[in-house]
Amino acid sequence: MRVKVFIQRLRETRIIDLEEDSRIEDLLKILRISASEVVPVRNGLIVTEKELLREGDEVKLLSVVSGG
Amino acid sequence: MVCEDCEKKAVYISLSGRGLCSKHFKKYFETKVIRTIKKHGLIEYGERVLVACSGGKDSTALLSLLWRLMRNKRENIAAIAIDEGISGYRDVKLKGLVEFCRENNIPLHTYSFKEQYGFTLDEAVKISRENRLKIKPCYICGVLRRSLINTHARRLGFSKVATGHNLDDEAQTILMNYLRGNPSLLARLGPKTGIVEDEGFVQRVKPFYFCTEKEDTIYALLTGIEVDFVECPYHVENYRLEIRDFLNRLDSTVPGVKHGLVNNFLKMLPLLKREYSSRSLGHCRVCGNPAAREVCRACMIVEKIKPFLRG
Numbered sequence: 001m002r003v004k005v006f007i008q009r010l011r012e013t014r015i016i017d018l019e020e021d022s023r024i025e026d027l028l029k030i031l032r033i034s035a036s037e038v039v040p041v042r043n044g045l046i047v048t049e050k051e052l053l054r055e056g057d058e059v060k061l062l063s064v065v066s067g068g
Numbered sequence: 069m070v071c072e073d074c075e076k077k078a079v080y081i082s083l084s085g086r087g088l089c090s091k092h093f094k095k096y097f098e099t100k101v102i103r104t105i106k107k108h109g110l111i112e113y114g115e116r117v118l119v120a121c122s123g124g125k126d127s128t129a130l131l132s133l134l135w136r137l138m139r140n141k142r143e144n145i146a147a148i149a150i151d152e153g154i155s156g157y158r159d160v161k162l163k164g165l166v167e168f169c170r171e172n173n174i175p176l177h178t179y180s181f182k183e184q185y186g187f188t189l190d191e192a193v194k195i196s197r198e199n200r201l202k203i204k205p206c207y208i209c210g211v212l213r214r215s216l217i218n219t220h221a222r223r224l225g226f227s228k229v230a231t232g233h234n235l236d237d238e239a240q241t242i243l244m245n246y247l248r249g250n251p252s253l254l255a256r257l258g259p260k261t262g263i264v265e266d267e268g269f270v271q272r273v274k275p276f277y278f279c280t281e282k283e284d285t286i287y288a289l290l291t292g293i294e295v296d297f298v299e300c301p302y303h304v305e306n307y308r309l310e311i312r313d314f315l316n317r318l319d320s321t322v323p324g325v326k327h328g329l330v331n332n333f334l335k336m337l338p339l340l341k342r343e344y345s346s347r348s349l350g351h352c353r354v355c356g357n358p359a360a361r362e363v364c365r366a367c368m369i370v371e372k373i374k375p376f377l378r379g
Contacts, residue, residue, distance in 0.1 A: 008297050034320040036236075039285050039295075046079040046289060048087065050069040063297045064285040065236075065312065066124050 001055040007031070008038075009063040018053060025049040027059065037064055080286055083324050090290050097287045101133060101275050108259040110273040111228055116144045118226040118270075120217050121176075123149065123161025125288040125295045126232030128168055130276060132291055134230060135174055148220060148229075150213045151180040153188020157300050164294060177224065179216055185370050187377055192369075193302065195376040205302035208369055215357060215366035221270040233274040236281040239326040240311045242333045247311075255340035257333070264349050268358040280326065 001020055005027065006013045018026060024040045024047060035049045041060040042051055053059070069078040071089035078087030088096055105111050119134060121127040131147050138145045149165055151158055162178070169176040182188050187195075189209055196203045221229050238257065245253045256262055259277040262269060276284055288295050303309060318325050351357065352364035354371075363371070 011297075034316040036280065036282050036319050036326075037316050039282060039289065045077075046090070046286060048069050048078050048081050050078075050081065062285065062289070062295055064281045066122075066126065066281075 001053065003027070003053055003055075003057045003059055005031070006058075006060045007033070008061060009065070022053050023049065024051045024053065024059070027053065028061075031061075033061060038062060039064060079290070080283070083327060093286060094290055097279060097283055098133065100278055102137070104259060104278050105273075105275050108273075108277075110259060110275055111230070114141070114144070115228055116226045117228045117230050118177075118217075118221045118224065119145065119147045119230045120232075120272075121147045121149045121165050122232070123158070123163075123165040124232070125293055126234060126276065126281070126284050128165060128232075128293050129284055129288040129291065130230060130232040131168075131174065132172070132293060133287075134275070135172060146175040146177060146224075146226075148177045148179075148217055150216050151178060151182075152209050152213060153181050153190055154209075154300060154302070155188075155190055157298055160298050164296075168293070177220060179220060181212060181216075184216055185212065185373075187373055189302075191377070192373050195373050199376055201372055203369060203372065206306050206308075208373075209302070211365045211369060215355070215364065218268075218270055218357060219355070222268065226270060229270050229272045231272055231274055232276055232284070234276040234279050234281050234284050235326055235330055236312070236315070238274070238277060238333075239315055239329045240308055242329055243315065244307060244311050251340060252344050254333075255337070255344040258337050258341075264345060264358075266349050266358040268351060268356065278330075 001022070002015060002017050004013060005016055016027060016030060024042070025035065028035055028049065038061040040047050040049065040051065041062060042053070043058055069081065069087040070076065071078050071092050072086050073092045074089055076089035079090050080088045080093045082088065111117055117134065119127065119131045121131055134145055147169055149162055151162055166176065189205065192208050193205045195201065217229055241257060242254065259274050261272040285295055315326055349358045349360060350362070352359040352367055353362055354367040355364060357364050357366070
C-alpha cells in the first residue's frame with residue numbers, strides 16, 4: 001500500500017510504499033524517526049504509533065522538538 | 069489502540085503502556101503538572117508568578133494551563149517575553165504569543181535586547197564573529213535573556229518565574245553537564261533552580277519537569293495551541309542538538325532512558341546542592357544582580373560587544 005507522509009521538521013512530503021497491515025511505528029522505522037520526536041496525525045486526527053495504516057492515508061509527523 | 073479509561077481511540081501511549089484518549093490524556097497531563105507543583109512546592113498559595121514565554125508551544129501551553137489553574141487569582145499571573153532580535157525567528161514566534169495573550173486577556177510584558185542593551189542578538193553574533201570574540205550565540209542569548217527576565221520579574225514584584233522546561237530539556241542539560249564535567253551547574257538544576265538564596269534572585273520553577281516534550285506537544289495540540297516548526301538560525305551551532313538526537317535515538321531502543329536519567333539525578337541533587345551551596349554570592353557592580361564575580365556574566369558580554377557598535 002502507499003501512503004503520503006508530511007515530515008514537518010524537514011518540511012517535506014514523501015510517498016512511501018508499505019506492506020499491508022503496517023502501522024505508524026513501521027513507517028517511523030523506514031524513515032528512521034524516533035517515536036519520541038514526533039506526534040503522528042493520520043487523516044487529521046492525532047494517533048498513536050500502534051495505529052494501522054490504510055491505502056491512501058495522509059500522515060503528518062509533527063515535530064515535538066522546539067526549533068530554538 | 070483504545071483508551072484504558074473509556075475505550076475511545078487513544079492519542080497517546082504512556083511509558084507503562086497505557087493508552088489514553090484526548091480527554092483522558094489532558095486529565096493525565098494536568099494531574100501530573102499539578103502534582104509536580106504541589107510535591108516540589110513550585111508555587112505556593114498567593115504567590116505572584118511570571119511565565120517566561122518564548123512564543124513556542126511549551127511555554128504557551130504552560131501559560132494557558134497556569135492561567136486556568138489560577139482562575140481565582142488572575143491578578144497573580146502574567147507573561148514575560150524577550151525579543152532577542154533574531155530576524156525571521158523570534159519576531160515570528162512572538163507574533164503568535166501576542167495574539168494568544170490578547171485573545172485570553174493575559175497581561176504580557178515584552179522587552180528587547182535592542183532597547184535594554186543597545187544591540188540585537190543578530191548584531192552581537194556578527195560582532196563576535198568579525199572580531200573573533202569567540203562568544204557563542206546560544207551563550208549570549210541565554211545569559212542576557214535570563215538576566216533581563218530576573219531583573220524585570222523582581223522589578224514587577226513577582227516571586228516566581230515559571231518556565232516551560234520539560235523532561236527532555238532537563239535530561240539533555242544533565243547529560244551535557246556530566247559530559248563537560250560541570251558539577252556546579254548540575255547543582256542548579258531540578259524542578260526549582262538555584263542553590264544560593266539571594267533577594268536579588270527570583271526563583272525559576274519548571275511545572276512541566278516530569279512531562280516529556282511529546283506530552284507537551286500533544287497537550288498543546290489538544291488545547292488549540294499552534295505547533296509550528298520555525299528553527300532558530302543559530303540552532304545548528306548548538307551542542308544541545310547533538311545530545312538531544314543521541315538521547316532520542318537511545319530512547320527508541322531503550323524506552324524510558326530520559327526518565328531514568330532525570331529520576332536518578334534527582335536522587336543525587338540534594339548532595340550536589342549541599343556541596344555547592346556554601347559558595348557566597350556578591351552583586352554585580354554594574355547592574356546589581358547577584359553574581360559570583362565582580363561583574364556578572366551578562367554585563368561582561370555587554371562590555372565585550374559594546375565597543376564594536378557603530379554610531
